[in-house]
Amino acid sequence: MNEALHSIAYKDSQGFITGHFTAMAGPCEVIIETTDQALAQKVTQAVVDEAWRIERTFSRYRSDNIIYQINNANGAVIEVDEETARLLDFADLCFEVSDGMFDITSGVLGKIWQFNGSSNVPSQKAIAKLLPKIGWNQVSWSNPTLQMPAGMALDFGGIGKEYAVDSAATLARAITDCAVLINFGGDIVATAPPISRQQWLIGIEPLALGQNNIPPKVALKHGGVATSGDSKRFLQYKGKVLSHVLNPKTGWPVNDAPASVTVLANNCTQAGMLSTLAMLQGQGAEEFLESQQVEHWIQRR
């Protein structure tokens, strides 16, 4: 990590202090309803430390963490720490409830799919070669030991950022009863509604400027908001737009996936998982979220 990025900028406005910093490959912010600069710094620092800690611990681009150990164990049994175990338990449950559509071993597909707006679709041969290396059911996980066949790799990218937001929010709550909003690149948690405004208003990024269907602002009192999808990450193939959400069973992008799905829930991890599962439903995304009775917003191209 570039040490120069390890800085926090503060802004003070209308009874709120905002701390800006960079983590998890994107801009992050902490907004605290207070005029007490020392308190705001204490909360922000705790959040920043937690973001960086989780990023260090679960990044697959480092060679000094548990993910590296697991991905380079070559089939050996690895004993994991308590926090990793909790994440694995959660990933295991998500795999189960999604009938295998949510799979933390599917990250290897990222090697061949480059979602850069081009039409560079990998060959079916290349995809078929990777498919045997995907499948959480091939991993034997029995807390606290994990055994994964050589060649496979774990990637917490689908849950790590949301978990970091929730975990940071827990720390913020322990420090202050003031309303705090934590935003890690669109994954958001509010610890309490702001006293002066009754609720936080969250903007959803439109697909394109000037579009007719402008997303509403989401009113959030406390709980989490997460969005899956990215308007800039897609491929064009045979006249169709391919979303960057991959079906781990076929190795291909999910058909008719929405461009973005935003969900409100009790916490960010839950919101994130519901939005991810909705994406994986493809054209059934709307129906799925209706059935879950959660507040949501779906954008399609």
Add this chain to the structure above:
Amino acid sequence: MKKNLLLKSALATATMTLIAGAAHAEEEQDRTAPASKEQTIGDWKFDAAFLFYSESDSRVSAIEPVFNANKRLDEDEYLNLKLTVDSLTGASPSGAVASDQPLTFTRPSGNASYTVNANEYPLDDTFKDTRAALAANWTFPVSDMTKAGLGANISKEYDYLSASINGNISYDFNNRNSTLFAGLSYAFDSIDPVGGAPIAFGRMQPVGDPQNKLSDTQDKDTLDLLLGITQVIDRESLFQFNYSYSMSDGYHNDPYKVLSVLDDQGNYFDDGIPVANVLFESRPDERTKHGLFGRYKRYVGGDILDVSYRYMTDDWEIDSHTVDFKYRFALDNGDYWQPHVRYYTQTQADFYQPYLRQDQPLPQFASSDYRLAEYDAITVGLEYGMKTAAGNQWRFSLEMYNQTPTEPEKYGALQQQTLLPDWNAVMLRVNYSF
């Protein structure tokens, strides 16, 4: 994919576990208040409580240990087992009035007697009993919104056996902001009083003489019904409203309670029998009760307000009002103080009489049991709760109970006596959840 709400709730539980684990790990470093222990599926959770109860003027004292074990069988399925032991000693008002002469009474067994000094309130000091009760309850989901419970209880003491079965069902709706509840319980009691059940209005007989008592077992059946609704009002508050109905049929007498028979001067009527002239009480063999109960609970920035009101009325003409107030002050370290005030008032039963008069006809029913008289009662208490580092909860509470009866009408020599003295009790309770 499981396209139903179970998925959402499964995720809610799983994310709570994921995040709460993080909080717990941090708490160990920060030494802030420990979180409550999450009961995972297959886990047992235990609660133990110990009550010490002591009435003023060496009336009843009791110790009552309770042990509760709860196993989470599945997501929304629990098995609960509770064992209660209750050991009483001391003396209880016999129902007779005091006199300016010493009074001799035959003990319930019919084998011995005891004497109450002149101008002393008559207490029966044979009051010793141990009760053991076992309750089992099974709660399980019927559908996503509906839960049900089935249970059985058995309670045994020397002269009394009570067995009951119960079933209940609750239904969540309005986004789980409202819950309807219905419960039904049927109890069968069987009573074998020491020395036999007295014949209604039978005269107490001296030791050695045939006692006015029946040898067979007495029964009582009770049907209880409760209908309730719980409603979330806003993020901080909710209320509960219940209607209860209870109907009992069978033996309702207290076999150890008597009524004094007085002459026109307010003295015991002398009929020549060498024990005090008292008759065993006689109550109706049916009772129907209706109750309304409302409760409001509110979260006040960490503190909790809990108030309730209950109105009960029955066909014995006893109406009662109960107001209960608790306020839980949260401390920074996660401990709390909780003051408690309860006020209770009841009217007397239509057949309540403090005594009988020789010169008046015998009524159909009569009891001088102080619990059927008109009185007010106040409970004042304070509870302190704390959590251990491991997340186990201790609670200590000390409460005082004071009962102030309305003194009945008196005449003649009776005016020198107090028929219904005030009395107090102290309750000391310790709870431990682990």
Add this chain to the structure above:
Amino acid sequence: MKQKSLLLLAILGFSLLSGCSTMGVDAWEKDLLAKPEMALDEQPLTDALDDHIYFSKEASSGGRAYAGGGCGCN
């Protein structure tokens, strides 16, 4: 995997809460009511002990919660 650049800025603003016609809150607003100390049956053993005392000493009993099992003390 899932990555989001997205949407940012929480925009703070006034918004008048339109009065809810039905009572209740959304699932994610049940954080306070979900606290164990806010449960209506938070202290079942204490309630049972109290009920037993009052059952023994007062003519009216029950009505508060669902209880079962009698005893000979009344």
